[in-house]
Amino acid sequence: MTGNDSIVLDNIIRQRNNNSDNVLPDDEFFEIFTFEQILKKYDLSYDELNYGKIGGGDDGGIDGFFLFINNGFVSEDTEFDNFNKSPYIQLFLIQSKRSDSFSEKAIEKWISTTMNIFDLQRKAEGRGQKAEGKKYQLKL
Structure with missing residues (x-):
């Protein structure tokens, strides 16, 4: 991204952050902003x-882990019994x-x-990852 593009984007992010109900540090708001742009078609709150x-x-x-089944956002409260036998699953x-730019180390990680x-082949309990007090676990 060129210098001017970065400046414009930083100003947009700062302005949106200041106008939001939950003012966050710039880096944290940037993550939320990024998720919002990538997942725009899902119109997430x-x-x-x-x-x-x-x-x-x-x-x-x-930084972000988003699961959708049949284009619906999945959270810990999602009732999986409501899905048909051939669900359409998307993971972001x-x-x-x-x-x-991204460093090579960041991409390798x-x-x-x-x-x-x-x-x-890994045990399911070995897949859990704690992040900011939340427990994420993929159960297959």
Whole structure:
């Protein structure tokens, strides 16, 4: 992104953050803003965007983890009995960066975490990841 584009984007993000009900540090709001843009077609609420936010020091390179079944947002309160035998499942694993580029290490970390999530030979309890007090676990 060019210098002017970065300046304009930073100003848009700062203005949206200041106008929101939940003013956050710029980096945290940038993650929410990124999720909102990537997942725009799902029209998620702020709470839903924040629910999928797992970024932190031990996030495995994943800042956002969003699961949709039949285009519906999945949270811990979702009743899975309501889905048919052939559900349409979409998983978004998002890494947000404010820098001009991704480092090779950041990409390798993201790939490694993603491979661990989908490694069917790992025990299910080994897949849980704590992030900011939330427990995420993929059960297959």
